[in-house]
Amino acid sequence: xxxxxxxxxxxxSAPLFQGILGHLLAKYLSESKxxxxxxxxxLLAPGQTNNTIYIILSGRIRVQSKESxxxxxxxxxxGECVGEMSMxxxxxxxxxxxxxxxxxxxxxxxxxxxxxxxxxHAAAHNMLNILTSRIRSTNQxxxxxxxxxxxxxxxxxxxxLTGLYNQHWTHEKFDRHLRRGIAGKNLNCLLMLEMDxxxxxxxxxxxxxxxxxxxxxxxxxxxxxxxxxxxGRHSGEKFAIFLPNTSLPDARIAAERLRAAISQSLIVxxxxxxxxxxxxxxxISQARSDDTLENLFFRADEALQIAxxxxxxxxxxxx
Numbered sequence: 001x002x003x004x005x006x007x008x009x010x011x012x013s014a015p016l017f018q019g020i021l022g023h024l025l026a027k028y029l030s031e032s033k034x035x036x037x038x039x040x041x042x043l044l045a046p047g048q049t050n051n052t053i054y055i056i057l058s059g060r061i062r063v064q065s066k067e068s069x070x071x072x073x074x075x076x077x078x079g080e081c082v083g084e085m086s087m088x089x090x091x092x093x094x095x096x097x098x099x100x101x102x103x104x105x106x107x108x109x110x111x112x113x114x115x116x117x118x119x120x121h122a123a124a125h126n127m128l129n130i131l132t133s134r135i136r137s138t139n140q141x142x143x144x145x146x147x148x149x150x151x152x153x154x155x156x157x158x159x160x161l162t163g164l165y166n167q168h169w170t171h172e173k174f175d176r177h178l179r180r181g182i183a184g185k186n187l188n189c190l191l192m193l194e195m196d197x198x199x200x201x202x203x204x205x206x207x208x209x210x211x212x213x214x215x216x217x218x219x220x221x222x223x224x225x226x227x228x229x230x231x232g233r234h235s236g237e238k239f240a241i242f243l244p245n246t247s248l249p250d251a252r253i254a255a256e257r258l259r260a261a262i263s264q265s266l267i268v269x270x271x272x273x274x275x276x277x278x279x280x281x282x283x284i285s286q287a288r289s290d291d292t293l294e295n296l297f298f299r300a301d302e303a304l305q306i307a308x309x310x311x312x313x314x315x316x317x318x319x
Contacts, residue, residue: 007106010057014079015130015227019122028116033107037099042067043082044097050086051110055079059103060163060222064096075100075163077222084130087113100163101219130227159233161211162218167240170232174242175293177230181244188287189251191241192300193217193258196279196312198237205275209267213278216267224258240297248286248317255282255315263313279313286319 011017011025035054037043043061044050056078063074063082073095076082086093087110117123157169165173174190181188195201195217202210214237221231221239234240241258243251259282267275283304285296299318307316 007057010079011055011106014055014081016055016081016126017123018126020116020120020126024116024120024123028112028119029106029108031109031112035105035107037103037105039099039101039103041099042096043099043105044086044093044095046093046095048086048093050083050093053081053083053087053108053110053113055081055106055108057104057106060100060219061103062096062098062100062163064098067096067098075158075165075222077219079223080227081130084127088127088131162215162233164218164221164239165230165232167232167234170230170234170240170242171293173230173232174240174296177242177244178287178291178293178296181287182289182291185289186245187247189243189246189248190285190287190296190300191243191251191255191258192234192283192297192304193221193239193241193255193280194282194304194308195237196281196308201278208269209275212269212275213267216265216278217262217280220258220261220265224261225254240300248284248319251284251286252315252317255284258282259313259315281307281312282315283307284315284317286317288319 008022011029012022017025034057037059043054045067056076058078061076061080061082063076065073082097083093085091117127157165159166178188180186195213198210198213201213214233217239218231218233221241225231225241226243228244230242230244232240243254246254259280262280263277265277267278269275281304283300283302283306285299285303287296303316303318307314310316
């Protein structure tokens with residue numbers, strides 16, 4: 001099952017399997033099953049017993065506290081895992097796990113996962129990092145919920161077209177990250193990404209084609225970014241990405257990787273028709289010790305405009 005080149009490619013890049021020898025993956029995951037989910041289908045629900053960890057091979061998964069919630073706890077993409085908390089903790093599922101798009105998953109039985117962890121220090125280390133990240137995220141969400149109960153501004157958080165967080169959410173979330181980074185004297189960077197020649201593309205292939213191109217960019221963002229990175233749809237064909245604990249040189253590497261991934265991705269309409277590939281321009285700004293979020297966005301947008309004037313499909317930065 002896992003000898004498929006497409007599956008192996010995802011597994012090798014998955015955070016859970018970083019540094020694990022190929023023969024160990026083949027040995028312990030050989031009996032794992034492929035599972036398909038249709039958009040909107042519930043994979044896990046609160047109170048349910050779960051003995052499986054799922055690796056997302058394609059598509060996006062939403063984790064949310066309510067089945068009909070519009071403000072998911074997390075949106076997970078290719079290579080990420082779900083179900084690990086309930087599986088390893090031998091506890092009931094605590095949140096809804098729902099397909100945000102059509103998905104393909106690799107379902108790994110708890111016994112096989114434990115055997116891999118016991119046989120590989122890298123697997124144990126990776127799982128510990130993932131669990132730590134999940135717990136930190138849960139604690140942060142709890143704090144934010146408390147703030148909202150005490151009068152903190154809330155509202156809808158998700159962009160319906162792309163499944164990413166919307167501009168309202170990105171401004172509030174990025175501002176918190178920026179203030180925390182400045183207080184902790186950490187390096188942080190902001191990326192502004194815009195699809196090149198969107199109006200022309202939309203005019204030639206219609207709204208359906210333009211919408212699919214934006215969904216493709218959102219999917220690529222989820223596939224390329226690290227778990228702690230934050231991404232949202234800023235406006236129109238613009239996207240914003242906050243990279244915590246990231247220097248400007250490292251941000252350029254991440255932006256170039258993202259730019260290349262977008263240019264190489266395939267855009268396929270629901271009908272199965274393929275559209276021409278697209279490109280994107282990216283502007284980067286590095287946070288200063290006295291920065292405001294408005295200034296950080298302003299410099300990133302200036303860098304983005306320079307990238308567009310330079311012909312697009314490139315990355316520019318401003319300190």
